[in-house]
Amino acid sequence: MADPAAILAAARARGWHIATxxxxxxxxxxxxxxxxxxxxxxxxxxxxxxxxxxxxxxxGVAPDTLATHGAVSEPVAQEMAQGARDRAGVDLAVAITGIAGPGGSDFKPEGRVCFAIATVQGVTAETVEFGALGRDRVRAAATRHALALLARALEA
Incomplete structure (x- = not known):
């Protein structure tokens, strides 16, 4: 897991502020x-x-984006990250939206989580299929992944 203390130190060294x-x-x-x-x-x-x-x-996620793609989607994660960055006035924002379970569907299964990172350079998104690990384990895995994305963004 990316070390939260190291993430904060890297952000401090760059003079960046973070929102989630x-x-x-x-x-x-x-x-x-x-x-x-x-x-x-x-x-x-x-x-x-x-x-x-x-x-x-x-x-500020657009209702049309939610209607077209659903809450668990990269476009929604991207708008979440950009919205957090804009509204907080920060340098770096991470967004997480997914299906922790139990449940899901064939189209959006349990364990699917979409992530996005917003910086001054733009917004990137990715989807991770953690699988049906159970609610607690999916949430923990998503948290670890989001911290890793923050660490990676601070290295760039």
Missing amino acids: AESCTGGMVAAALTDIAGSSAVFDRGFVTYSNAAKTQML
């Missing part, structure tokens, strides 16, 4: 970062946008 936009992880990434003393020097805020209405109201 989380759905299925419910604030776990923000919690991992703010567990570290001194995190307020670089961590600005976390948006927990579990419902589609919250994604639209808090992050």
